[in-house]
Amino acid sequence: MLAALPVSEPLLQREDQGGVATLRLNRPRQFNALSEAMLDALEREIDELAADTRVRCVVLAAAGKAFCAGHDLREMRGRPELAYYQALFARCSKVMQAIQSLPVPVIARVQGIATAAGCQLVASCDLAIAAESARFAVSGINVGLFCATPSVALSRNVSTKHAFDMLFTGRFLDAATAADWGLINEAVPEDQLDAAVTRKAEEILSKSPAAVRYGKSMFYRQRQLPLDAAYELAGDVMARNMMEEDAIDGIDAFLSKRIWK
Template sequence: MEMESGGKAVDPFVLRETHDGVVTLRLNRPQQFNALSEAMLEALRVAFEDVARDDSVRCVVLAAEGKAFCAGHDLREMRGRPDLAYYRTLFAQCSVVMQAIQALPVPVIARVHGIATAAGCQLVASCDLAIASVAAKFAVSGINVGLFCSTPSVALSRNVSTKRAFDLLVTGRFIDAETAADWGLINEAVPEQELDAAVARKAEAILSKSPAAIRYGKAMFYRQRLMELGDAYAFAGDVMARNMMEEDAGEGIDAFLQKRPPRWQR
C-alpha cells in the first residue's frame, strides 16, 4: 500500500504487470479519473526508472483503471497550495515524467480509453505510440478554467500541426479518437472491444524485431529530430554503423539472404 498526504492508506497509484517482456503500467486512481497527483507522478517516475534498469523489458504499455485514461493534473490538490514555488516544482516534476518516457530504451504504447485531457493528453502525446478506443476523447482544456495548457502544448505540438495544436489549446474543445488518429496524436482508433487485441498486436510486432536495433533506433530517433539536417545525418550514420556491428544485424542479414527467420539475441 502507498500513502496519500495525510497518511491515509491507498492502493498503489501505478499497477505493474509483466508478461513475456511486455510491462503494463496502469494508472490507478479510478475515482479521480486517474488525475496526476504528486503521488501519482512520483509513482510513474519510479515505475519508468525500474523499467529502464530491467534489460528483460522489450515494450511498455501505459494503461489506466476505471472509466478514463487520465484527466490531467489534480486541480483540487493544486488549489490547496496556491504558491508559485510549489507550482514550478509540480510542473517540473510532471515534465521529468514525460521526458522519462522518451528516455526509456524501449517503445511505450499508450492504451487509451475514456478521456485524456490536459496533462493526460500530454501523457498520450509523450508516448512513442498510442492506440485508442473509438469512444476515447482528447482535449487540452485548461483554458476552460483560465489556465493555458503550456506544458501539455510541448508534447502536443510535437505530434500535430501548429494550427491544430493551437486551436485545441485556445478553444479547449474535445476531439474524438478518429480525428486524433487523422491528426497524428494517436496511431489507431479501434472499437472498444478490440482495444486490447490492437495493443497486443502492436506489442507483438515490436517483440518480433531485434531488441538491439529497437534500442539503437529509439534513442537515435528523438535526438536527431532536434538537430540540423547535416548533423542529423552524421549522427544517424554513426548510430547505424554501430548497429551494424551488433550480432543481431549480422544474423538478420544472413537470415534474409538464407530465406529463414532470424534468431535474435535477448
C-alpha cells in the same frame, strides 16, 4: 476491538508478461488525475524500467472509465504558491521526458478521456491506441489556464495549426480525429482495444531488441538536430548497429533467404 483498516491499492500497478511491462494508473474515482503521489510513482517505475533489460515494450494503461484527466486541480489549489507550482510542473515535465527516454517503445492504451496533462501523457508515449469512444483535449483555456506544458508534447505530435486549435479553443477531439491528426496511431472498437495493443506490442517483440533500442534513442535525438548533424548521428548509430549480433545474423539470413527470428 478495533476494525482493521482497509488496505489501499497502489496508485500505479505494474504487470510483466513476456517482455511487456504494463503500468496502470489506478485512481479511477479521480479519473486517474496526476497527483504528486502518482507522479512520484511513475518516476520510480520508469527509472526501474529503464534499468530492466528484460523489458522490451511498455504499455501505459489506466483503470476505470478514464485514461487521465490531467493534474489533480484540487490538490493544486490547496497550495497556491508560485514555487510549489513551478516545482510541480517541473516534476511532471521530467516524467514526460523520462517516458521518451526509455530505451524501449511505450504504447498508450487509451479509454475515456485524456485531457490536459493526460493528453500530454498520450503525446509523450511513442505509440498510442485508443478506443473509438475516447476523447482528447487540452482544455485548460476553458478555466483560464493555458495548457503550456501539454502544448510541448502536443505540438510535437500534430501540426502547428491543429495544436493551436486545440490549445486555444479547448475543443475535444474524438478518437477518429485524433488518429487523423496524428495524436494517436489507431482508434478501435472498445472491445478490441486490448487485442489491438497486444498486436502492436507483439510486432515490437518480433523485432531485434538491439535495433529497437538503437532506433528509439536515435529517432528522438535526430529530430532536434540540423540536417547534417542528424545524418552524422544516424550514420554512426547505423554503423554501431551493424556490429550487433542481431544485425549480423539477420542480414546473413536475408542473404541466404532465411527469415530472421
